[in-house]
Amino acid sequence: MVARSFCLAITIEESLIGTSFLNWSGIGTGGTATLDIVFLGQPASAMRVACIALMVAGIVGWKLV
Template sequence: MAWVYLAIAGVLEIGWAIGLKYTEGLTRLWPTILTAVAVLGSMGFLALALRTLPMGTAYAIWTGIGTVGTVALGIVLFNEPSDALRLACIGLILAGIVGLKLVSAH
């Protein structure tokens, strides 16, 4: 279950990172509330995952999921750049996530 918790935490991290854009500097009430709920949920699920997963591995994967997902949604939702070098760097982060999962004993 720890890996499931970690995946949920990562998805919620994407949610709050994207949510920050919609809060317009925390000035819009409902986007701000939803973003805060996503932050709390992300931290909560990360805490559950850390009960059994190594802290360094879990944290790196959590932030990696958040990074890759946020960049992907930034490209789709906000028309951010998607040049080859940027995508290659994101690919390296994704490879690191997969690599850490493969070498993890849990």
């Protein structure tokens, strides 16, 4: 918990708080969903994979704009 807060604080210093929170929440959500599929045996349906890909694409797009 302390390490996560420290990493978020570093991220906020480097960019806007909205961008930092978008990255933080998107990476956490996408990472958790991916780990569920890989390690916990959740079904990797096309819709789940597409949603994770859209989330990643949104974060990348936000950073490019």
